[in-house]
Amino acid sequence: MKNNVLGLLFFSIVLLSACGDPVGEDLDHYINEELASIxxxxxxxxxxxxxxxxxxxxNDKDLYIHLEEVVLPMYLDFIEQLEAINPETSEIRELHEIYISAVNTQYNAMVKLLGAIDYQDHGMVSQSNQMLSEGRAKIREFHNEMDGLIEEYNVEFDIEMNDFE
Structure with missing residues (x-):
């Protein structure tokens, strides 16, 4: 019986160590599979x-057309794919929400820029630029949080994520 208990204990330790840390595994999956794909x-x-x-x-006309016909549809596609990612652990979900918030802020800034061009409103251009700055700040926050988790859980990755500027 003593051997059975020791065997079960040894098996449990091996099984637990093989499973790894759920947050680290989720972070690895999030970075190397989910984000890498988009x-x-x-x-x-x-x-x-x-x-x-x-x-x-x-000129404003070329900017408007390119934003409306190229940039915003591409960004909306990216946002939809980003929002479809559903990390398993609360730590990675919180990280992911920062990223979603950042890209939505930037998308909305670009939409506001379209309105600014429509109305020739320099105040709206300033608001759009402020929103882009807020989005960049949130992306920096995302990167800082992600870097901390990468270090904490010793996750390696092959993708390079750039700040939107």
């Missing part, structure tokens, strides 16, 4: 957005 779409959105703003800005 990160190219986000990078495409960023490239398309940057192709019509800042030093690439030509």
């Amino acid at each position: 990160i190219d779409l986000e990078e495409g959105v960023i490239m398309e957005y940057e192709s019509v703003v800042g030093s690439n800005y030509t």
Whole structure:
């Protein structure tokens, strides 16, 4: 009987160590499978957005058309795919919600920019820029939180996530 108890205890320890940490496993799955499968779409959105703003800005009409016909539909597709991700652990769900909030803030900023162009309202342009700044701050928060979890759970990953700027 003593051997059976020791055997059961040994088996339980081996089984538990083989299972790993649920948060670490969820983080690994979240980064290396879920985010990895959609990160190219986000990078495409960023490239398309940057192709019509800042030093690439030509005029309001081109900006408006490109935002409406290219950038926003791509970003909406990315958001839908991002929101379809459902992490298993509360720690990774909380992290994920930061990211969702960030990209929704940025999407809404771009929609506001369309309205600003429609109404030729410089105040709305300022509001849009402020919302983009808030979105970038939330993305930095997401990255900082994710980096902390990566270090805590010793997760390795192959993707590179860029801040939306």
